[in-house]
Amino acid sequence: MRAQQVQFHPLSEKHALEQVVRELSRHEPADAIGAAGPWIDSLVGSPDLGPNECARLLFALDEASQAPARNCVELYLAARHKSASERKRLWALTHGFWSMVLEAYADLLIMHAAEREPSARSFLAQLAVRAIRAGAQRAKWDAFRHGPIDDVVWARLNLAYRVAARSGVERESVRLRADRDATTSVEREYLRAVALHSLGPDQLDADRLELASRLVHYVSPRLELNSRPGTTTLYWVDLGHTLPPARMMQVPQQIVQGLFFSGASATLALHELLELVSAGNVPAGLLLQHDAGNTAGLSSVLSHMIRVWSNDAPLRRYRRHPVPGRLLVAMGLQEFSLRLGSEEHGGLLRDWSMRDASTHGVGVEAPEGDVDEVQLGMLLGMHSSDGNRWRVGTVRRLWRTAKGCNQVGIELLGNEPVGAVADDGAQRVKIILLDPLRRGLPVRVILPLSARSERPLYVLGQNRTVKLLPLPEREYGLDHEIRSYLFAV
Structure with missing residues (x-):
């Protein structure tokens, strides 16, 4: 990048910059981010700095x-159990910080792209x-609140890779800290961003998204980013455009500068890691600080990654059909159980708009006030809205679109749920039967997480008590467990 005459900026003096860096290290994480922001903002577009000095x-x-910034991630995730207002404050602060940093780098990249004289390879890399x-950080913080991820984010990511590739430095090793031996590269960082995007942020809550981010780093040596599609290619991106990576259903015909991602080679390592985690051997740095004992969350993310990165692209077995209309919704196991027992004692029903439906799912749009609770x-x-036959489902996808729509994807669990009371040997609990009770046949039961589902369950009725024996099949939701039982003969 061509040198420009540098005038004066408060941080241009070595001792001034060192003092600011020392002060940032003494602050609490959120205060440090807040203090760094104005300094970064003062660099953007400053007439007192040439591009090299600004960089x-x-x-x-x-x-x-x-x-x-890393500590702010942990603070944000932990705040879910403490204060909604503190969580929103941390999100706005850190999201705003990464937005500012990204734009500052984008300005420098645009200036470089316009220069005729090449910059030093190490500087550009x-x-x-x-x-x-x-x-990547900006995109992750967008996804923490289920989007939308601004189109400008992938426009900047693609620009950075494109500028580096034009100068042939996309694979050049970069040591970001002089006191550490660790190196990275443009290709490696871009690969990680594509890999996390491929896992479907609309299917991961904030905790599981952060776990996925750490696991992507863990298996990144086994991930692939190629200039041509292969038999295991899952996603592709055109660097010549501003769009994010897309699932490759067929080989794209017109590409300006394409890259093709595959995670298939990482699935064996993920399987091995899942076995370690199941045995209680978790590598350091993978679990979240506020939830360090929760290996179930890590196992669920590992299973999700294995499923997504398998060789076969998922096929929709049942076609979705546009279905306009309204849905009245009871949110959560407790509220729905009350509704099944007696509608008069149920909580507020939410009014949502239907978008489409298939045999096993429903797509809806929820109002802004409701989606914050989903x-x-x-x-x-x-x-x-014009009927009273209950169906029951669970939220599988949640995403805010750039057009202001709050999309919720619901997997249907049962079309004729029946509320009941059962004894698990220690307490009486309200349950929901998803299948009819038939002797000798399995039945799926929704239970609260507090229930002792590993023991026989006694369903209490007016005229008889039915004994259900637990089967191995089980699945956990946010506020419930779905377990299969056998109606004892």
Whole structure:
């Protein structure tokens, strides 16, 4: 990048920059991010700085903010169990920080792209690496609240890779910190961003998305990003455009500069890791600090990654049909159980718009006020606005679109749920039967997480008590467990 005459900026003096970096290290994580923001903002478009000097200062502030930014992730995830207002504050602060950093790097990349004289290879490689890292963080914080991920994010990510590839530095090793031996590259950072995107952020809550991010780093040496499609290609992206990676259903015909992603080679390592986790041997750094004892969450993410990155692209077995109409929704196991028992004692029914439906799923749009309460894995009871036959489902997808729509994907669990009371040997619990009770046949039962589902269950009726024996099949939701039982003969 061509040198420009540098005038004066407060951080251009070495001692001033070092002092700011020291002060940032003394702050609490959120305070450090808040303090770094104005300094970064002062660099963007400053007439007192040439691009090289601006990049040098931005690199230093970015690096000084890495540890506080990582800690803000843990604080944000932990705040789910404490304060909604604190969670929103942390999200706005950290999301705003990464938005600012990404735009600062984008300005430098655009200036570089317009220059006729080439920049030093090491400088350009570091600029592109840091830009991609900032873009990946911005996308992750967007996904923490179920989107939308602004189109500008992938426009910036694609620009960074494209600029690096034009100069042939996309695979050049970059050491971001002089005191560490670890290196990375433009290709590696971009590959990680594509890999996380391929896992479907609309299917992962914030905790599981962060776990997925860590697991992507763990298996990144086995992930593939190629210039041509292969038999295991899952996603593709055109660097010549601003769109995010897309599932490859067929080989695209017109591509300006294509890259093709596959995670198939990582599935064996993920299977091995899943076996370790199931045995209680979890590698350091994978679990979340606020939930360090929860290996079930890590196992569920590993299973999800194995399923998504398998060789076969998922096929929709049942066609979706547009179905306009309204759905009245009871949110959560407790509220729906009350509705099944006596509608008079149920809570508020939510009024949602139907979009489409298939044999085993329903797509709806929820109002903004409701979608803030919806969580992946939550149980929902629902019926049409002009009927009273309940159906029950669970939230599988949740996404805010750029057009302001709040889309909820619901997997149907049963069309004729029946509420009942059962004794698990220690307490009476309200349950929901998904299948008819027939001697000698299995029946799926929805129970609260507090129930002792590993023991026989006694369903209490007016005239008789039915004994159900637990079967191995079980599945956990946000507020419930679905377990199969056998109606004892």
